[in-house]
Amino acid sequence: MKALLxxxxxxxxALDAVPQLAPDAFRLSLxxxxxxxxxxxxLFARPVDDRLELVAVLxxxxxxxxxxxxxxxxxxxxxxxxxxxxxxxxxxxxxxxxGVRVVGHPWLKPVRFEPPRRGGPAAPIGITDYFTIDGxxxxxxxxxxxxxGVIEPGHFRFQCHGEIVMHLEISLGYQHRGVERALVGGxxxxxxxxxxxxAGDTTIGHTTAYCELxxxxxxxxxxxxxxxxxxxxxxxxxLANHTGDLGALAGDVGFLPTASYCGRLxxxxxxxxxxxxxxxxxxxxxxxxxxxxxxEPARVTEMHDRITAASRDVAEAAGLxxxxxxxxxxxxxxxxxxxxxxxxxxxxxxxxxxxxLRRDVRKTHPAGIFQLVHLPMSTVESGDVFARxxxxxxxxxxSVEYIRTQLHExxxxxxxxxxxxxxxxxxxxxxxxGWRGEICHVAITDDAGRFAAYKVVDPxxxxxxxxxxxxxxxxxxxxxxxxxxxxxxxxxxxx
Amino acid sequence: MWxxxxxxxxxxQRTIGFPDxxxxxxxxxxxxxxxxxxxxxxxxxxxxxxxxxxxIAAEPGKLALDLGRCLFCTDCTSACPAGAISYTSEYRLSxxxxxxxxxxxxxxxxxxxxxxxxxxxxxxxxxxxxLRVVSAGGCNGCEADVNVLGTIVFxxxxxxxxxxxxxxxxxxxxxxxxxxxxMRLALKKTYDAVPPPKIVIAVGACAISxxxxxxxxxxxxxxGAVVPVDLYIAGCPPHPITILDGLLAMLDRIPPSRRAT
Numbered sequence: 001m002k003a004l005l006x007x008x009x010x011x012x013x014a015l016d017a018v019p020q021l022a023p024d025a026f027r028l029s030l031x032x033x034x035x036x037x038x039x040x041x042x043l044f045a046r047p048v049d050d051r052l053e054l055v056a057v058l059x060x061x062x063x064x065x066x067x068x069x070x071x072x073x074x075x076x077x078x079x080x081x082x083x084x085x086x087x088x089x090x091x092x093x094x095x096x097x098x099g100v101r102v103v104g105h106p107w108l109k110p111v112r113f114e115p116p117r118r119g120g121p122a123a124p125i126g127i128t129d130y131f132t133i134d135g136x137x138x139x140x141x142x143x144x145x146x147x148x149g150v151i152e153p154g155h156f157r158f159q160c161h162g163e164i165v166m167h168l169e170i171s172l173g174y175q176h177r178g179v180e181r182a183l184v185g186g187x188x189x190x191x192x193x194x195x196x197x198x199a200g201d202t203t204i205g206h207t208t209a210y211c212e213l214x215x216x217x218x219x220x221x222x223x224x225x226x227x228x229x230x231x232x233x234x235x236x237x238x239l240a241n242h243t244g245d246l247g248a249l250a251g252d253v254g255f256l257p258t259a260s261y262c263g264r265l266x267x268x269x270x271x272x273x274x275x276x277x278x279x280x281x282x283x284x285x286x287x288x289x290x291x292x293x294x295x296e297p298a299r300v301t302e303m304h305d306r307i308t309a310a311s312r313d314v315a316e317a318a319g320l321x322x323x324x325x326x327x328x329x330x331x332x333x334x335x336x337x338x339x340x341x342x343x344x345x346x347x348x349x350x351x352x353x354x355x356x357l358r359r360d361v362r363k364t365h366p367a368g369i370f371q372l373v374h375l376p377m378s379t380v381e382s383g384d385v386f387a388r389x390x391x392x393x394x395x396x397x398x399s400v401e402y403i404r405t406q407l408h409e410x411x412x413x414x415x416x417x418x419x420x421x422x423x424x425x426x427x428x429x430x431x432x433x434g435w436r437g438e439i440c441h442v443a444i445t446d447d448a449g450r451f452a453a454y455k456v457v458d459p460x461x462x463x464x465x466x467x468x469x470x471x472x473x474x475x476x477x478x479x480x481x482x483x484x485x486x487x488x489x490x491x492x493x494x495x
Numbered sequence: 496m497w498x499x500x501x502x503x504x505x506x507x508q509r510t511i512g513f514p515d516x517x518x519x520x521x522x523x524x525x526x527x528x529x530x531x532x533x534x535x536x537x538x539x540x541x542x543x544x545x546x547x548x549x550x551i552a553a554e555p556g557k558l559a560l561d562l563g564r565c566l567f568c569t570d571c572t573s574a575c576p577a578g579a580i581s582y583t584s585e586y587r588l589s590x591x592x593x594x595x596x597x598x599x600x601x602x603x604x605x606x607x608x609x610x611x612x613x614x615x616x617x618x619x620x621x622x623x624x625x626l627r628v629v630s631a632g633g634c635n636g637c638e639a640d641v642n643v644l645g646t647i648v649f650x651x652x653x654x655x656x657x658x659x660x661x662x663x664x665x666x667x668x669x670x671x672x673x674x675x676x677x678m679r680l681a682l683k684k685t686y687d688a689v690p691p692p693k694i695v696i697a698v699g700a701c702a703i704s705x706x707x708x709x710x711x712x713x714x715x716x717x718x719g720a721v722v723p724v725d726l727y728i729a730g731c732p733p734h735p736i737t738i739l740d741g742l743l744a745m746l747d748r749i750p751p752s753r754r755a756t
Contacts, residue, residue: 153629153631175677179711181713200636261502264506266643278521
């Protein structure tokens with residue numbers, strides 16, 4: 001672990017400063033680091049001339065630092081999964097993208113059925129060796145990619161004994177549109193729009209991460225007023241999605257009052273974002289060096305009044321859930337993930353905080369406005385659907401308070417500054433606490449300051465396996481409820 | 496029980512009056528752009544150069560903008576030194592034919608008659624339209640604002656329009672996303688499973704043209720590459736009112752006072 005370079009969140013260093021470890025030392029650093037409580041935020045391969053290099057970014061929550069290293073990678077990689085399960089998907093990704101043979105991986109199969117980065121055809125979508133269970137009265141249920149509602153595409157296979165799910169396998173890739181690959185070679189005129197559409201419901205989160213990287217690479221910063229406005233937009237995004245999720249959870253257990261009210265209230269929060277920038281999802285708002293739109297005093301007052309009204313209605317709508325027996329009977333002790341499982345898998349965001357893990361980038365790795373203004377971290381211990389719902393409710397309360405205060409404490413001054421071009425041969429990494437959890441972006445520039453590598457890790461990448469674990473020994477009829485309690489992104493995972 | 500009833504009373508009636516009443520839209524909404532080539536500086540192509548998706552064609556004295564490619568971002572308006580492109584709050588952004596999405600100079604509009612289905616099809620679907628939604632290689636933004644039409648605010652059901660769980664129950668498809676290579680077969684199979692006659696609605700820049708992913712080998716460049724499209728609704732993503740207007744205009748259910756002129 002000592003061999004790793006420690007850098008603050010949202011910062012850049014010369015690429016040469018990132019230690020090039022021998023493969024064994026690299027492996028040892030990762031394993032001992034994770035044993036000591038670090039988390040793998042990103043682990044990816046990138047081409048250097050005609051060879052490959054493996055790059056790791058670990059989050060040290062206690063020290064509030066990112067610890068980074070790299071190592072040469074040949075055609076073969078000895079899997080770390082047996083001693084460090086949370087890298088399982090990263091290694092699958094490296095195998096798929098770069099054709100590296102990962103030896104000793106227990107579950108090596110395509111991640112998103114994408115064409116290999118060094119040329120050649122993609123594996124045909126959905127064709128893989130699915131995990132199966134044989135036995136009397138064991139049956140398989142397969143759903144997707146096209147689902148029965150307005151939902152992104154994905155394929156789910158349940159191995160069931162009667163009504164009980166013994167195993168759920170999640171096979172994605174249907175939303176793969178080559179967006180991470182296309183970021184390489186930027187920044188160019190499309191880059192910011194790629195960032196905004198990595199996951200449309202997390203536009204502010206991902207675009208903030210992108211802009212923090214571009215600013216760090218340029219050796220500059222955004223202006224203070226913009227940091228405050230970005231914080232407001234990030235919390236509005238959290239409010240809209242958490243409120244929508246509480247409504248959807250209520251809908252999945254057939255409790256229509258909260259489902260109806262929260263469906264409307266989610267829109268009220270999206271409309272507040274539209275009041276900032278004209279787009280309900282925050283398109284055009286976060287820009288390198290600052291933000292695209294300012295708020296004048298009248299807009300502050302109106303936003304304050306509207307958020308106050310919406311928060312009162314959300315409190316009432318959410319407050320109907322907890323004393324209602326028919327709701328709690330479906331929420332409690334369903335879809336349980338233990339703290340130990342969450343730690344092993346490297347879960348992030350509300351899904352981790354619902355297992356009692358203190359993981360919130362705003363608190364542990366604050367960047368931007370969160371260096372100055374601290375939000376309390378919300379955790380619940382029980383790890384079930386109830387916990388994931390209740391964590392959201394606690395965060396709604398705190399985000400509302402945060403925005404109401406921040407609207408009146410905006411620093412004066414311009415909203416955007418010109419940035420220099422990104423410096424060449426640099427390494428930058430950033431974490432942003434999106435509403436689903438930790439968003440990690442990593443960029444490495446070439447000598448001309450272009451992205452030689454760009455890595456995006458959506459929180460869903462860490463958390464989909466959590467959903468699979470939550471379904472074990474549950475009734476298959478509880479799948480929609482468990483799924484909604486995670487509400488993970490397909491497009492953010494598929495990229 | 497009392498708590499629930501009390502909440503019901505306090506939360507009140509929330510369904511909007513649109514289309515009978517005008518919609519409430521954010522003051523900063525970027526709706527249909529207007530083009531004023533008379534303001535263009537000599538041989539300037541700053542807007543076209545800045546556009547991330549190649550939606551703008553700038554020639555001396557002439558501007559054209561393809562709403563089907565437009566992300567409704569501010570890159571062209573910021574780049575233009577003369578204010579020749581600006582956004583309006585015009586939310587009506589649907590067309591039956593792909594070419595009708597291309598705006599020429601300022602006078603262009605999406606002609607209302609071109610937005611409705613022919614009478615025979617309208618007679619079939621006008622009062623009951625069941626749609627299967629296929630999300631195929633986008634960012635989930637369009638899906639979110641398609642989904643929101645089902646909430647009490649828009650109450651899509653009052654128009655007889657409903658999203659259904661099976662293509663066998665559907666009168667048509669509503670497609671979002673650039674249609675990834677990985678979704679091509681699933682979209683085609685879903686289309687084939689809908690009994691004829693059937694319609695296809697492409698919502699958002701991705702489904703119309705590929706949107707931000709135009710030219711990526713991983714995508715097909717929109718729904719039209721795989722299935723025949725009957726209605727295009729532009730935006731990235733379109734505002735829910737834009738989607739609702741597009742659906743209702745297609746069924747000729749927009750009151751005359753609120754039709755695009």
